[in-house]
Amino acid sequence: MSARLDAAGVGWDVAGARILASVAFAAAPGETVGLLGPNGSGKSSLLRLLGGLARPSAGQVSLDSVALSALPRRALARRIAVVTQQTATDVEMTALEVVLLGRIPYRPRLAGVAATDLSMARRALASAGLDGFADRRWSTLSGGERQRVDLARAFVQEPDLLLLDEPTNHLDIRHQLDLLRTLAASPTTVVVTLHDLNLAADWCDRLVLLCGGRVVAAGTPAAVLTAERILEVYDVPVDIDAGPDGRPRIRYRR
């Protein structure tokens, strides 16, 4: 249901370029950790390494103290769900078929779709506010609808670790809040990349801030999101108040 995720000394090089260097990262079981940083700082790359979609050039990623590289593919597929930004758009699948992809790691080889998988997928679509979309073709869905179908696919996978790359970028504010509320309440360990600093401050237990492929700060939202650091990392002047719950509220200067 939830897992501990650790990354130690993680580096990633592509074509001679260092994308990530000496990254240390931990998420305790059930935590929601926000991964922040400017464009190109390495968030998506780190998420791919954390999900086992790419192998680090240095260091190691482990789930409950077992290296990802030592986990069989099927176990990995059951335990980790990844929602990346680049979802294929040329596949002619229905919304229900896309959600059902999340059940493949549980299906005996050569077996068809089980009735329980079908009802689970239909429930997930309904929870995503997509009742009545089951037979809609992927190519006809709006950006936000696709994103919610993709999230439903990740939820039916029943992972111990959920890795989400900018899952709110196509969502209207109500669906952004619905998703973040769900993630915060979920017993699953979650790592989520976000650009909205206030949403991150409101809904994440801890934040990790990347800049130039390195971790520049990690800790509670109040510890990570200081005006000095936001100016240094994003080159944006802000004013920060503490909200009634102690979480920082960031106001961008005009």
Ligand SMILES: Nc1ncnc2c1ncn2[C@@H]1O[C@H](COP(=O)(O)OP(=O)(O)OP(=O)(O)O)[C@@H](O)[C@H]1O
């Ligand atoms: N396969 C690749 N080949 C070459 N460069 C890459 C590759 N993947 C990522 N990069 C580079 O690594 C850097 C980090 O990219 P990444 O996508 O991880 O950043 P990000 O923090 O997720 O950015 P954004 O906020 O723009 O989504 C970027 O400069 C990118 O161009």
